[in-house]
Amino acid sequence: MESRIATRGKLGYLTGSIAMPTESAPTFDAWTTENLRVKGWLIDSMSPELMGRFIRLRTAKEIWAAVKKVFYDGSDESQVYELNRKAFTLKQNGQPVSKYYSMLQSLFQELDHRDPPFMACAADTDAYQKKLDRLRVHIFLSGLDPEFDQIRRNLNWISTKVLLMFAVMHNNAPILLVLSPLLMLLSWWLNVPRDHLHLMGVPRPRG
Template identity: 55%
Template sequence: MSGGDNSRGSNPVNVQNVQDSPFPTGVVLDESNYPLWSQLMKMRIGAQNKSGFLTGKVVKPTTNEKALEAWITDDNKVRSWLIDSMSPTLMRRFIRLKTAAEIWDAVSKTFYDGSDETQLFELNRKTFITRQNGCPIPTYYNELVSLFQEIDTRMNDNGNNVEATVAVNKALSRFRVHIFLAGLDPDINQVRSESLRKDPPLSLEACYAYIRKDLNQRQVMDPIPIEPDNVVNIATRNRPGKTKGSNEKGGNNFVCTHCGESGHSKLRCYEIIGYPDWWDFSKKPRKKLPQSQATVATSSQNQEGSPSCCSYLYESGCDICELSKNKRISYTPSECKASNPVAVIHSGVWGSAPNETPNGAQYFVTFIDECTRMMWVSLIKHKSEVFNAFKELHILIKDEFRRNIHTLQSDNGVEYVSLEMGNYCKMNPIRHQTSCARTPQQNGLAE
């Protein structure tokens, strides 16, 4: 037993009382950082269960000597935490105050006055002039949020009218979203417009997350630029006759079943697809084939036309030639989606059909909910009946779902941009968004 006790004593465990140990503040109080320092000290001292010594709620006892000694010890701890977190100049100013509450009040009166309109004006001015100016979006967002939080700390809220307070905070939140969006760089105009059209409106945090997500997607989806020299090199490597497998003896084991030559297959035999312009018949003349095979080769060349790079590329699969035939770049699919049902409705018209329905309808119009992808289809005789179909759908949604359509997305067809459709959308109110001319991709959900 004694040996076991000695072994334990040889490895002592140091136990330190957390309340007696000084805690690092990370911020030293000077003439300019009181708002940050005060918030940090409140958290640190509150975590030690000593907030009452700052506010004066823990009253100094007058009768019980043991309680008085304990109070003096705890108050000195809080005083030392406050003084240790100050610059040397401020230490000399506040160290002679007798209690922690006196130090806290003196510092507050020195650096902060909640009714100081000059400080509040300066903070608001900074929010108005803060711009991204090419810096990363997280840096710009964090700078704005710190200003907003300091403004909230300085603003007085009596809390007499709860409804009025909620309304003011809601309006203030929208105002700050507009400040954040206004300070972004011009290359984010598109996503800025999309965030303003969101229904319900995005909060400041949600707006920042939406823009940052779009920026990350654009960085991933941006194509890698191809240098012109690289394109020339690729085309040179794919030139016919210089590639293994041509009619020149090269490095493969193909044997043509048509002409009997090695180095190529029947699919790439020049006797069938035709000789290219660069072929030198003086060095290697045409093969003398039987009449039947020569007829096949001649007819094939007449049908296919004169040999060119395309006949070769059809077999080898040249990516450069395929991409050069594209008329436009592909549209990336939109990931925008309404958060509430029937808030955004996409619509499109199909027709005319070759055969009529028993009721004489040759067209149908679709209405698709962006949130749930639920679709309503109405058969119509003429495109001019689109307005009546939309009006009936709007009444149906209000009666059954107790909701209103906020946005109608369609193309620029005459049936959608009519005067009666415009007046109806203004009266309800419904925002009518239309795609650009000859760009059906922007109305892709309906198309």
């Protein structure tokens, strides 16, 4: 909501930087109209059972402050927990792999926003990111439907980037028929041994 309101040039109604003028000021009516507009955006984003707790507050700033007081404890710990829970329990359940991956990627992007790494050393940051990417590949694979068991069994032979390409390019068609040419190109680009791909069923190149 903060992003949506900010892109409409109304963030000041949440922060208070666009202060309420006195009732005798010529700008009071215009301010009231815009305040009600922003207040409406906030209220409309709530479930019916929450609306009653905030709808009688006069200004959008008061609503924003009350919501933060009730639901935000000064950290993102509860949100990070919920995002991690969703990521670890998300399953493909017959959906196209591309849709399943897109849902998972949205959770990961939100986690990166709420829980960024804070490290002074660039090498440590890179090492952490590689470890995190590996974990997320494992989460992705664990949620795939049973027909992808072969990929899981050959996990040690496939790079992280190739695995993620599966989800981007594949839409529940026979995966090796669709991706064999692409995988051969990626094996050269990412230094994945071609023999390892062959063991997954990708044909060896001729010549």
